[in-house]
Amino acid sequence: MAIPAAAAAAYRAxxxxxxxxxxxxxxxxxxxxxxxxxxxxxxxKDSINTIRQGEQAATAQVQGKANLVDVVNSVxxxxxxxxxxxxVRDKVVQAYQSIMNMPI
Numbered sequence: 001m002a003i004p005a006a007a008a009a010a011y012r013a014x015x016x017x018x019x020x021x022x023x024x025x026x027x028x029x030x031x032x033x034x035x036x037x038x039x040x041x042x043x044x045k046d047s048i049n050t051i052r053q054g055e056q057a058a059t060a061q062v063q064g065k066a067n068l069v070d071v072v073n074s075v076x077x078x079x080x081x082x083x084x085x086x087x088v089r090d091k092v093v094q095a096y097q098s099i100m101n102m103p104i
Contacts, residue, residue, distance in 0.1 A: 047081050054078025 057074035060066035 047085050050081040051078045 054074045054077060057066055057071045061068065061071040
């Protein structure tokens with residue numbers, strides 16, 4: 001994933017919003033380049049693929065068709081990915097609860 005490039009593009013887009021939105025040009029809905037939805041969708045797809053690779057490597061090892069080092073690397077990558085997904089989920093839930101507890 002190219003997170004620094006995506007972050008730089010998002011920063012550039014946010015900086016341009018103030019200048020072009022006032023002029024009636026580009027609105028947030030039609031900014032050029034990748035958007036947050038695409039970034040999030042790609043990250044989820046990458047996470048799913050990594051976890052699937054770990055599962056396939058473990059299955060291949062049980063069948064005696066895989067190298068143990070490759071299996072350990074794949075399963076470790078899947079575990080790290082799962083930990084990251086859980087941490088992001090927890091932060092999203094925490095942010096949602098924080099917003100819901102705000103006084104109106």
